[in-house]
Amino acid sequence: MNDKITNWTTSDDAMIENAIRRGASRRELLTMMLAGGVALSAGGLTLGRASSAVAATPKSGGHLKAAGWSSSTADTLDPAKASLSTDYVRCCAIYNRLTFLDQGGTVQMELAESIKSGDAKVWTVKLRSGITFHDGKSLSAKDVVFSLKRHLDPAVGSKVNAIAKQITDVKDVDPLTVEITLANPNADLPTILSQHHFMIVQDGTTDFSKGIGTGAFKMETFQPGIKSIFTKNPNYFKAGGAHVDSFEFFAISDDNARVNALLSGDIHLAASIKPRSMKLVESQPGFVLSQTTSGNYTDLNIRLDLAPGDKADFAAGMKYLINRQQIQKSVLRGLAEIANDQPVSPASVYHNAELKPKAYDPDKAKFHFQKAGLLGQSIPMITSEAPTSAVEMATIVQQSGSEIGMKFDVQRVPSDGYWSNYWLKAPVHFGNINPRPTPDILFSLLYASNAPWNESQYKSEKFDNMLVEARGLLDEAKRKEIYGQMQVMISEEAGTVIPVYISNVDAISAKLKGLEANPLGGMMGYAFAEYVWLDA
Template sequence: MSVPHPARVVVRQPSRPPALSRRGFLGLAAAASAVALAGCAGGSDAAGPGQPRSGGRLRAAFAGGGAKEVLDPHMANLFVEASRSKAMFDKLADLGDDVSPVPRLAERWEPDAGLTRWRVVLRQATFHDGRPVRAADVLASYARILDPKRAFRAKSSLAVIDLANSRAVDDRTVEFALRRPFVEFPNVLAAFGAYVVPEGAEDFSRPVGSGPFSFVSFEPGRSLLLRRNPNYWEGAPHLDELEFLISNDESARVNALLGGQVEYAHDLTPTTARSYEHSDRLTVVRSPNSAMQAFAMKLDRPPFDNQDLREAMFLLVDRQQLVETTLSGAGQIGNDLFGKGYQYYADEIPQRARDLDRARALIRKAGAEGLRVKLDTSGAAAGFVEAASVFADQARQVGLQVEVAVGNKDSFWADTLNNGSLSSYRSGAMPIETHIAQRLLSASTTNVTKWARPEFDALYDKAVSTKDEAQRRQLYLEMQRAQHAEGGFLVWGFADWLVATAPRVGGVAKAPANTLDWARFDKVWLG
């Protein structure tokens, strides 16, 4: 991608070679170059051939987390970990295409009149070793997630549960006691990482779940092989086997697909997708409005503990340029808020427009003229480095010197959760309530912006305890007004999610990232 006046790029920490290198695992340089960017009629947005067929092994290439990867579903954070977890495990609920909760292991749920006790009835399902999924397994799984000595991502969402006063009514009925009235409790059941594991499970070297695929073998940072679970409660998968392969190089993933070494390549850049849009060698599958694109400013340290400087950052950014250059137009601009188009999204808040004069005035007021600030980014997500470079050029127009620091792909998310002051950020889909619970409350475990406001926490508590939807909507609006004015997420866009498949692959859904049908392989087949 060509960017005017390239920003200075400082390599902070060299990345380890990806597990699937072009020369090592792929060996496709010559073959791939022969077909690269070759447009031939026949491609489309819809994946695959007509009728489902049984059999075969599908090989899916994802970016990964390196040699320290584990298969503990409660530790899932990366997209590959989320896809692997849903292949092997189940949650009580998950998110539908509209990001509302749909039943999974839970057959149904019902609250009491005060919204403080919720009764959940389990469907008949079994773990891979033949044991039934019981209420005791659900309670043990949630107790594990809520263990104060651990830092599981779902803990923030599940914290509303009073586990000591919850109980198994019988093997298929759980009664959850809540710490306060909570109308959004189905979101908790669908929380990212809230998987049900067998009671007492701690060793995930050979994991046992209740999902559509069961474990065969695992090499951290390289591959995971799974086989069909013929007893899956929703019906056995079409595929005999599913193999996850790791490459943190997007072009390597595409070349592996073109060379016939994989059938599914996750997370394409918009430029790559556009280049192959009409190729008969692969099929591009688009999921619109799937990924929030942002920069995260930490509010608990200089320089972004200064609200005037944060507002200047909001005003200096040219959002349309970022969408057009780094997303190749495959997306829409953001307004510094998560969840565009989802329930409770604050459409009432006017779209911010670029205002360089106001930005300069705020920078002077903050005493930040000539400020040099490091922007941490990496190749951990497609387009991160390019977007950081474009943003640095935009900041230079108001006198800020943003130095782009390219860090380790494998450890980027862990590195930037607590370190630095400004970083690239993105998120898949989830309810706005879940986004707030996991990222914006004082006790949230993935609070990358370090937003901590007792009055904001109180608004959240009031919103999720309010039965009247109109009143609840007003409370969410108030929370979003606070975030828009003073928060640390500079949300510049919402990207389409892009994957590629071999033409013979069918059943790949156009579902938003992080929802049930995204990166879900039990409904996929090989033609």
């Protein structure tokens, strides 16, 4: 038993502290410790130590102000339609999910008390009792049924419709029990339900402008593309609730302006700053950096159904022309890992490390461009400050192309409107994808033939069939093998060039405490407002 106790580390203590902050019950905490090999007697000591640490640290009160990097007049409070960081931050503040991912990527319960299945096809969800919406209505199974079924309705326009389609039936068994039936077994369902889009809304909601949820904050002001203001929910079901009294969030698309707002004291957090701004922040007393590496990336998208991407050799040439090392070292100042043109990062257990990234090889690139009959032609390339470091990446590609006689007309467009006017639409353009915790989610959103965000319009019946097969496998070794093959297919066949996996860096005031890493991305997977506090 002593060996088991010794194996419990300080990082495990931190995990327990994080779970306490998120409102985990004592039973759930002891279950976590027993799973880690801690005896009940030692578990009690660990729990007491963690509880004391949590209780001693946070302070209540204050008005939190933070700035993201992306917004639009199409900003929404409908979690099914959320697509930008500002959407995710708002949804995390006013709604809850059935599950969430802790800092170690482990699924924990939130609105659900438990989610169980004997065959990974039929799942039983037990809800916590005593949870109320902001308007006083009690949370019930009908709210969960309504929230999940919305994703299946084409008229809703859910961003995760392709993922949700595997749900063939969802029904309320009793006021606090929901039964979810899938078309085929999927062991990832508890993880899928932790995604931002699967927030639970009130049964029958058609007007989302008021943001009625069960979350830590109530919506006070919502001005799409401008700002949002929230106040603390006094009836929140988690012990203690949010630490700050109120919270304001908006976007400053220009990186320099966002950093200057932080340094001048106008905001407490500047999200996702660029590497070139890091030294400035670090040189100023009273400010710190929070780094998360969890699979975020900026990619160069070549639509395979439009010229010039309709010639296969153009995409092949671009994958050799991209100078990954230069992007990693010069553009991102080393805050990135070299990628191999597919979205599953080394942070995932399913990452195919045997799939090597293509080396920078201008001669091979030139060969493919000549074969495509495009060498010497001017190719428009749309870029913007909206996708992280996309302007710098475009410049590098342009310079490399000029050395072999390949001309790229780099067209820099405004951040405002980029995601609605250019992303997914322009023949050659840049995108930026936030981390997702499973290959199934990444592939379903981005590469399946019916994927809502199919950036290069990649279509493969073989890929689609493999996706369904891997989804239902309980044999992890076989599942990993199939996901490895699918990564090779994306790398070789799709029109997405993914040069590096980017480390997200949020710059924060030293007054802001409690910010932690999360596998769903920066700003604690966009849920930071509930957990941080201000140390005046």
